[in-house]
Amino acid sequence: MHEFGSPDVLRYEDAPRPDPLDDEVLVHVHAAGVNPVDWRIRQGMQMVSMLPENPFPLILGMDVSGVVEEVGASVTEFETGNAVFGVNGFPELGSYAEYSATSAEQLAPKPKSLDHEEAAGVPVVTQTAWQALFEYTDCTADQRVLIHGAAGGVGHMAVQLAKWKGADVIATASGYSEDYLRKLGVDEFVNYREERFESVIDDVDIVVDTVGGEIPARSVDVLKENGELVSVVGQPSGVLTNNRDIDVQVVSGRSNSPSLLTTISELIDVGEVRPTISAKFPLENAAHAHEVGETEHVQGKLVLSVT
Structure with missing residues (x-):
């Protein structure tokens, strides 16, 4: 160009x-x-x-x-x-x-x-999803992880990585993507075109936002105390934690670990994740x-x- x-x-x-x-x-x-x-x-x-x-x-x-x-x-x-x-x-x-x-x-x-x-x-989407779940937060088994825009590039890899760790995954996307995301292993699905996620979801440990706009601010209401909100689309605006102990972070998308791609390659070859x-x-x-x-x-x- x-x-x-x-x-x-x-x-x-x-x-x-x-x-x-x-x-x-x-x-x-x-x-x-x-x-x-x-x-x-x-x-x-x-x-x-x-x-x-x-x-x-x-x-x-x-x-x-x-x-x-x-x-x-x-x-x-x-x-x-x-x-x-x-x-x-x-x-x-x-x-x-x-x-x-x-x-x-x-x-x-x-x-x-x-x-x-x-x-x-x-590379880019999987490294970003990895950072969101395992570097900026510490996703573990039995946590509830909400992924906004779960059918997209970062989202669909985040779903698979969170399931690999044993987390319960909640996905927001359009209804068109529900069957696709169920096959990836999501435990709960919210069609954002038909209902507001904060009306049907609560007690979330980690929110991964790949959408932006008003989504991060609305996500605060579904997080547990000590919950974590991670944006992969830049600094979220309008986020008020209302004196609750909630951590808000922004993923850079660029890993400083030369070995991360090798780890991702190995996970792919054993069938844990796939683009x-x-x-x-x-x-x-x-x-x-x-x-x-x-x-x-x-x-x-x-x-x-x-x-």
Whole structure:
């Protein structure tokens, strides 16, 4: 892209192949995940202050899955031909391309049970869900965990991770997603279009909010004393704890643990969690993928097929 704006600013054109730095890996990209942060950056609404003064031309994309083409001088954990998946850092980005230079610390061996398109749907949303449940809070068996927007990218992985820990999971989503979420293991379901969750849910230990708006403020009423509210969509507004002992936190979405992706890969390969890929688009149709992501209720993830 050469400017901020609507999806049509995304152009499919030739760009120079990047050269990896000493601590980077050049990945021959097979697939790239599409995340809400991608279109917010495209719109100029998020993280713009972290970009260089003149960031264009800018190649979007954080989630990446592919094969190692070349390794930097100091990289010892990967070699040419390894199948990997991971996260392109910010502000470098760059997975919407045939080749991407990615920090070796943000890569891990691709789960053997997933193809590249499935693997590209994993990194950002699963790391974010993991942080929300196990780093910013401490989700354990028999806790009640309420997940807003449970059918989306972060939400559907949070459901599976919470169930893996033995928690009782309550999901909010549209009625269209009830059967899907029941199959993922949710214990209680609230159709937000038909009823207010705070009217039917209480005694919750952890709330994970992937929606924003008025949802965090309303969620305070369903939390137990010493409950925890975690937002993955930025600082919540209007949250009044009314002198109750409730912890409110915001997840950064960027893990500082190089081993986390490896742990996630292992959980996938033993069948504990699995990404849902709602739709696949060829790289040249990235603009259409953004249109779908911004305007439709997506179950799981959208991905771009690159090679």
